[in-house]
Amino acid sequence: MTRSGLTMEIEIRAASTSDRERVVSFLREQGYPHTIDEEDRHFMAERERQVIAAVRLSRAEPALVLRGMRVRKDCQRRGIGRRLLALVAREIGSERCYCLPYSWLVSFYGEAGFRQIAAAEAPSFLATRHAKYVASGQDVIIMRRP
Ligand SMILES: CC(C)(COP(=O)(O)OP(=O)(O)OC[C@H]1O[C@@H](n2cnc3c(N)ncnc32)[C@H](O)[C@@H]1OP(=O)(O)O)[C@@H](O)C(=O)NCCC(=O)NCCS
Numbered sequence: 600m601t602r603s604g605l606t607m608e609i610e611i612r613a614a615s616t617s618d619r620e621r622v623v624s625f626l627r628e629q630g631y632p633h634t635i636d637e638e639d640r641h642f643m644a645e646r647e648r649q650v651i652a653a654v655r656l657s658r659a660e661p662a663l664v665l666r667g668m669r670v671r672k673d674c675q676r677r678g679i680g681r682r683l684l685a686l687v688a689r690e691i692g693s694e695r696c697y698c699l700p701y702s703w704l705v706s707f708y709g710e711a712g713f714r715q716i717a718a719a720e721a722p723s724f725l726a727t728r729h730a731k732y733v734a735s736g737q738d739v740i741i742m743r744r745p
Pocket residue numbers: 667668669670671674675676677678679680681682699700701703704706707
């Protein structure tokens with residue numbers, strides 16, 4: 600299927616309460632290992648009633664944290680993640696938001712206004728989480744918006 604053919608058929612939107620179970624199932628199917636809080640907001644891409652991408656927005660005072668960004672493997676590199684992230688960025692507005700992405704995705708998150716920061720600039724709970732991921736062998740960085 601062509602890139603434009605696929606993206607035309609998909610709907611990208613904030614998940615409603617009734618979507619929550621499907622979004623959580625999707626993230627689990629994608630191997631997402633972390634606890635998903637009841638209070639999280641989710642955003643999703645859907646095609647023919649199937650979730651094909653999702654992301655969480657968690658509130659962790661003093662800021663928001665973007666987590667669990669996943670696009671289904673057969674739908675990757677077709678602009679869906681970019682569109683989903685652009686929607687989330689509009690929803691976040693000017694509120695401060697962090698994420699801990701893989702280092703090779705710095706330009707992907709950069710397009711949505713996230714900038715890499717040093718661990719010393721992050722809230723301590725995030726610096727601790729980042730250190731834990733790095734210690735487990737994950738090549739992750741800390742990014743912040745705005
Ligand atoms: C990473 C991910 C969310 C990106 O979503 P996507 O729909 O595949 O990406 P898009 O097609 O919107 O990509 C937009 C741009 O971001 C960048 N990008 C996307 N995936 C990338 C990757 N794996 N490596 C480097 N750059 C990447 C590219 O610049 C890309 O533009 P291009 O395709 O014209 O080169 C998705 O591929 C995914 O779920 N991957 C597996 C899980 C994962 O890594 N999640 C992120 C955790 S931090």
